[in-house]
Amino acid sequence: MSSGAHTRESSAAVLTQLKQTFATSAKRDPKQWARDILEEERLGKKVSAIRLRFAREALGRELSNRSNEGDLT
Numbered sequence: 001m002s003s004g005a006h007t008r009e010s011s012a013a014v015l016t017q018l019k020q021t022f023a024t025s026a027k028r029d030p031k032q033w034a035r036d037i038l039e040e041e042r043l044g045k046k047v048s049a050i051r052l053r054f055a056r057e058a059l060g061r062e063l064s065n066r067s068n069e070g071d072l073t
Helices: 002-024 032-042 049-058
Strands: none
Touching (some): 032 049
């Protein structure tokens, strides 16, 4: 049984460490993924139309460049 107790103690220690890490780390903006996609486009990287559409929708922006995106309906 001592190996089982050791495993529980190890798991508890890891869990405590993870809780501390997440509590103290800077919080990421939940819409940062959308900003990252728009930044990729701004830098001239090829970004699929659907990724651009979802990023703009997530940020509350109108689809301003329909000719580059094609028909997504």
